[in-house]
Amino acid sequence: MPNQFLFVFAQAHEDFRIPELVSIAELHGFELAIPDNLDCSRPFAVLSLEKEEHARLLARRCILIRSVYEFYSRGSSYDDLHERNRAARPKWEKYVPDTSFKFFVNGYNQSIPKARQRQVIEDFSYMGFLGKIDLKTPEITMGCFEEYRDTTGTTRQKHEGDGNFREVYFGRLLEEGSARSLIKTFDVKKRQYFGNTSMEAEISLLMANQTLAAPGKLVYDPFVGTGSMVYTTAYFGAHVFGSDIDGRQMRGKSQVPGIRRAAAQYGVEQRIMDLCTFDVTQNPWRCGGLFDAIITDPPYGVRAGAKRLGRKKGRTTPVFPSEPRPCVDDQPYIPPTKPYELSDLATDLVLLARYLLKPGGRLVFFLPTVTDEYQELDIDGMLCEGMELVANSLQDFGAWGRRLVTIRKTSTQSYGPPTFKPTVSGPGDAPVEHVPAHRDFRGKYFQGFKKDHEDSVT
Numbered sequence: 001m002p003n004q005f006l007f008v009f010a011q012a013h014e015d016f017r018i019p020e021l022v023s024i025a026e027l028h029g030f031e032l033a034i035p036d037n038l039d040c041s042r043p044f045a046v047l048s049l050e051k052e053e054h055a056r057l058l059a060r061r062c063i064l065i066r067s068v069y070e071f072y073s074r075g076s077s078y079d080d081l082h083e084r085n086r087a088a089r090p091k092w093e094k095y096v097p098d099t100s101f102k103f104f105v106n107g108y109n110q111s112i113p114k115a116r117q118r119q120v121i122e123d124f125s126y127m128g129f130l131g132k133i134d135l136k137t138p139e140i141t142m143g144c145f146e147e148y149r150d151t152t153g154t155t156r157q158k159h160e161g162d163g164n165f166r167e168v169y170f171g172r173l174l175e176e177g178s179a180r181s182l183i184k185t186f187d188v189k190k191r192q193y194f195g196n197t198s199m200e201a202e203i204s205l206l207m208a209n210q211t212l213a214a215p216g217k218l219v220y221d222p223f224v225g226t227g228s229m230v231y232t233t234a235y236f237g238a239h240v241f242g243s244d245i246d247g248r249q250m251r252g253k254s255q256v257p258g259i260r261r262a263a264a265q266y267g268v269e270q271r272i273m274d275l276c277t278f279d280v281t282q283n284p285w286r287c288g289g290l291f292d293a294i295i296t297d298p299p300y301g302v303r304a305g306a307k308r309l310g311r312k313k314g315r316t317t318p319v320f321p322s323e324p325r326p327c328v329d330d331q332p333y334i335p336p337t338k339p340y341e342l343s344d345l346a347t348d349l350v351l352l353a354r355y356l357l358k359p360g361g362r363l364v365f366f367l368p369t370v371t372d373e374y375q376e377l378d379i380d381g382m383l384c385e386g387m388e389l390v391a392n393s394l395q396d397f398g399a400w401g402r403r404l405v406t407i408r409k410t411s412t413q414s415y416g417p418p419t420f421k422p423t424v425s426g427p428g429d430a431p432v433e434h435v436p437a438h439r440d441f442r443g444k445y446f447q448g449f450k451k452d453h454e455d456s457v458t
Contacts, residue, residue, distance in 0.1 A: 019391035069171030193258035211293035247277035351418035386411030
C-alpha cells in the first residue's frame with residue numbers, strides 16, 4: 001500500500017509545480033500519483049509514494065519543495081485532526097518509548113501567538129512521548145501547520161481569526177527541501193558573468209529539472225547567450241554544448257570567455273563540452289539523435305530579437321561574397337543578419353529537436369504569449385509526428401506571459417533536419433489560417449498589446 005507524505009511548497013511558480021514533481025519522479029524511475037483535485041494555489045499537498053526514500057529524493061531535487069513530512073492527519077478542526085491522528089497510531093507509536101523530539105506549530109497566511117502555540121502542542125499530550133524534549137538536535141520533529149485563507153487587501157485586527165483556519169495538517173519531518181538553496185547559489189547578481197537577458201536562477205533550475213539533467217546526459221542550448229541554463233544543467237551532472245549566432249554573448253570582453261568564467265565559479269567548467277558561434281538555421285550538425293535534451297530561452301525581441309543570416313528585404317547582395325573583398329583595417333567580414341520571426345523560430349525549434357534528440361529526449365523552452373489571444377492550438381500547432389507535449393506551464397505577467405513548454409520525442413524513427421523556411425503555421429494538424437498568439441510578439445509588446453482598430457470596432 002502506498003505511503004502518504006505531506007509536501008510543503010514554496011508559493012512561487014505554482015503552475016510549474018506538478019511538471020517538476022512528475023519530471024523528477026521520472027528521472028529516478030518511480031511512480032507519483034497526482035490527485036485530480038490538487039489545488040496548486042495552496043502550499044500543502046498530500047501525495048502517495050511507494051517508499052520514504054522517494055519523498056526524500058523529491059525534496060533533494062525539486063526547487064519548489066520547502067520540506068516533506070510523513071503524513072499523519074489533517075482536518076478542518078483540531079477535533080478532526082486528533083481523531084485521525086489517534087487512528088494513525090501505528091505510524092508514530094514506535095517513537096513513544098525513547099526518542100528525543102520537538103514539536104512546532106506554524107501558520108500560513110497567519111502568525112500564531114506563542115501562547116496559542118503552546119496550547120496546541122499540549123493538546124498532543126495523548127501521544128505520550130517518553131523521550132527527551134530537544135529543541136536543537138531532536139531525533140524527530142513533529143510539525144503542525146494551520147492554513148488560513150489569504151486576507152491580502154482586507155482590514156483586520158492583529159491575530160484576528162486564530163483557530164478559524166481553512167485546514168490543519170500534522171506529520172513527522174522527513175527532509176528539508178535542500179534544492180531550494182540553489183537559488184542563492186546561482187543568483188545572477190553574484191555571477192561573474194551575466195547580461196541583460198540572463199535568466200533568473202529559480203527559473204533556470206526549474207528548466208534544468210524539466211530536461212531530466214543527470215550524469216551521463218548530453219544537453220544542447222542553441223541560443224545559449226550568457227549561459228544561464230548551461231550552469232544549472234551542468235550542476236546536475238549533464239555535459240552541455242552551447243551555440244549562439246553572436247559569439248560576443250558567450251565570450252564577453254575578458255581573455256577567458258565569460259561563460260567559462262562563470263562555469264568555473266560554479267565548479268562545472270569541465271562539463272561545458274564546447275561553445276560555438278553559428279546560426280542555428282545554418283548549423284553544422286550532419287547527423288541526428290545526438291542529445292538527451294535541448295534547453296533554451298529563444299530571444300523574442302523585448303530586450304534582444306532573434307536573428308538569422310541573410311539580407312533584409314530589398315537587399316539582393318549575397319550573404320557570403322563569392323570573391324574575397326578587401327577588409328578595412330584588416331577587420332574580418334561579418335555576415336549580415338535579418339529578423340527571425342518568433343513563430344517560425346518555435347516551429348523550426350521543434351523540428352530541429354526531433355532531428356537532434358535521442359528517442360525519449362526532451363525539448364524545454366520558453367514561449368511568450370499574449371494572454372487574451374492565447375489558445376491551446378498555439379502549442380499543439382507546433383507539434384509534429386514523433387513529438388508530444390509533456391508540460392505547458394505559465395509564468396503570468398498580466399497582459400502577457402511566457403510558457404515553459406516541454407516536448408518529448410516519442411519516435412525511434414530517424415528524421416531529417418528542418419528546412420528553416422518561413423511558415424504561417426506549425427507542421428502539425430493546425431489549420432493554415434490559424435495565427436498563433438506569439439506571432440509578431442515583439443510588435444504587440446511595444447504596442448502595449450492593443451488590438452487592431454478593426455477588432456475594436458467589431
